[in-house]
Amino acid sequence: MKIAILGTRGVPNNHGGFEQFAEFFSKYLADKNHEVYVYNSHNHPYQERMWEGVNLLHIYDPEFKMGTVGQFIYDFNCIRDTRKRNFDIILQLGYTSNSIWHWLLPKKSIIITNMDGLEWKRSKYSSLVKSFLRYAEKLAIKSSDYLISDSIGIQDYILKKYKRSSKFIAYGASIFHKQNEDVLAKFNVTKYNYCVIIARLEPENNIETIIEGYHKSAVPYNLIVFGSINSYGKYLKSRYLSDSRICFLGANYNLDELNNLRFFSRYYFHGHSVGGTNPSLLEAMASNALIIANNNIFNEAILGKHAKYFNDSKDIENLLNQDVLFENKENYTKGNIKKIDTLYNWEKINDTYEKYILEQLEKKNKDD
Template sequence: MKLRIGILGTRGIPNNYGGFEQISAYLAQGLVQRGHEVTVYNGHKHPYQLTTWRGINIVHCHNPEHWMGMSGQFVYDLNCILDARKRSFDAILIMGYTSSSVWGKLYPRDSVIISNMDGLEWMRTKYSKPVQRFLQFAEKLAVKFSDNYIADSLAIQKYLRDKYDISPAYIPYAAEIMPFTDDRICNEFRLIKHNYMLLIARMEPENNIDTILSGFTKSSTSQHMVVVGDTANKHGRHLVNIFRNDKRILFAGPVFDTQKLHSLRSFSSLYFHGHSVGGTNPSLLEAMASKVYVVAHDNAFNRQILEKDASYFNTALDIKKIIEEDIPAVKKETAIEDNFNKIIHRYNWDRIVAKYEQFILSCCNSATVEEHIYHPGYIGK
C-alpha cells in the first residue's frame, strides 16, 4: 500500500539544526525507499533550496523566525499546515507540538494526523512559568487534535497513558553506524587522540552543561574538554563567559558534519551527556554508535537507554570524581560493547523506519475501516 505522507514540525532537511530534523531526514529516506511518496516541509531560508532531496519532495514555507524570534515558529507552522490542506496526504506526521497544536482545528481532516509527542517540553527550565503553562496547554491540544501518537521513550509513553488515557506507540530514535573515522579532525582542533573529553549539546540549562563544566574545572585532569554546540544564544554566551579562564575548555561551536562528529566522539576518552528532559536523545545514541564511554545525567530517560553501561552524575562533585576516577579498562570496554550492540539490535534506522512504516500503515488502515463502518451504505459482516 503506497501512501502519501507529509512531515511537518521541523525546520527542514538535510539536518542543520537538531533531533527532529535528523530523524525526519532518515525517516523520509527510508519511507521513500519502501515505495511511499514523502513530503518534508522546510523553512524558506533553509540552506537547501531545491524542491527534491534523495527522492523526497521538499516544500519551502515562509518562516519569519529570523526576525520575529521564537514566535515566528507559530507563523511557520501555520503556513505549513495551510499548504498541507491542499495536498491530500494520506497521513501527516507532526514532529512535536510546541508551535503547531494551537492550529489543531486547521489540521487537514481528510488526513490521518500522527503526532510525535516529543519530550516533556513544559519541564524545560529555559522557559518561564507562563511559557511552561502554555506548553502544558499545547500538549493537551496535541492530544485533542491528533488521531494517533508516538512516544520516543517508555517514560513518556507511560506519562501520556496515565495523564490522557491514550495509547501512544513507543518508537525511539536510532543512530547510524559510521564505517570509518578520520583522525584529521584531531589536527583540525589540535587534539590528541583519546586524550580529550567531549560534550555535544544545545546550550540550554536542562542539558546541565554548567554542571559538567563546573565539575571539569574542579578536576585535576590535564585533558581538554571540547564543547560542541552553538554558543550564540543567551545561555551559550553565559557559559563561555564563566568558563573563559579555564584554558582546557574549548568551545568548538556547532558541527553538523556527521563524519566529523563521529570521529570527534570516537577519539574522545569520555563523552558527557547532560540531557535531563526529553525522551530518546539522538546525540546519546550517536555516542553509543561511536564506541565511546558515556557519562550521563542520572534520570529515567538516560537510564532506560544506557542501563548499567555508563557512569551517572547529578552534581559537579560527581563529575569531578568520575573524571579523576581510574575507571577499570574492562568496565569501560564492556559498557562500550554493550551500548554498541544496543544500536545494532534496538536502535538502528532500518528497524526504526520499519516501525514507523508499520504504525503509519496501521493508522491509515484503521481510519479506512472506521470510514467504511460509519458510511451509510456500508453493510458490515
C-alpha cells in the first residue's frame, strides 16, 4: 500500500510520543515493502529525503515564529500536499490542528485517525480553547473513515459520546536489555539513589504535584526532571530553585540514556492524567522501573496492581518518607515486564496496526 502519516513534527523523533510511534511504525512498514511517507516540519533536524526506507516530505511549518497558530498552517500545508500524491491510506495521529481542514482531504484515500487523549481536558487551555478542541474532536470523528483509540478509556468515551466504534491499539515498547551504569555519571547520579520524571512540563501531567511532594519530603537523593523548559517549566524551576535535590535537565530524546536512567532509578514518577496510553509509561515499564503513577483510569488500565498511585502531593511526600516500596520492587516490575512482552511489544503493536489498515483497504477494493 501507499500510506502517509500526518500529525507529527516528523521522524526520526525529536519531539514526543506520536513522533516516536511514527518512527517505529514507518520503519516497520518500509521493511514490509510498503510505500511509506511521513510528513516532517521543514526545519526538522534530519533533512534527508529518505530515512530507513521511509520517504520524508519536509513541509513548511511556521510554528517556530508564530507559536501554536503555526501548527494549523503546517497541517493545512501537509493536507494540501496529500491531494497530489494518490495515497491509499492517510493515517492521522491526533486531530487538534488538522480536523478543521478535513474538507481538503483527498476523497479517494482512506482516512484513519488515532484520536489521542481528551485534549479538551488539559488544564493549560482556556475555556475558549477547550470549546474549540471539543469542536475539533467532533470534526475528526465525523470526517474519518475509521478511528483508532490508544486506550480502552478513550475507546469507551468515543462509543458513549459519539456512538462510533474504534479499534483499540495501544503503543509499544521494547524490553530494555542493554544496561550501562556508566551513563549515570553524565547526570551526576548513582544507582538507585535518584528518582525520575520524563514528561512535557504541563499542569495536567501533575509535575508540580510530584515536585511539591518531593520538596516536602526528607529523602536525600535527587529528582531529575526531563522535559522542554517552556513557560510552565521556567515557573517550576524558579519556584524550586532553593531545593538542590531537584534538577531540571531539559528535553532528552536519547532513548538509550533515558532507558538506563529509568532502569537504575529508585522511583519513576508518571503524572499524566488526560491522555491515553502514554509511550513514556510503557518505556518505563519496559525498563524495569518502579512506577508511582497518578491515580486515573488511563494509568490504571495499563499498570493495574503493578504500580503505586498518588492523588496529591501529600501522597508523594508520604511514599517517599516511608520509602518501603523499593524493598518490594520485583513484585511490581515483574508484572509490567510481562505485559510489555505479551501485550505492548512493538512487533505486536506494529503488526496489529498493519493488519487493521490492510483490512480496511481490502474492504474498499472489494466495494470498488
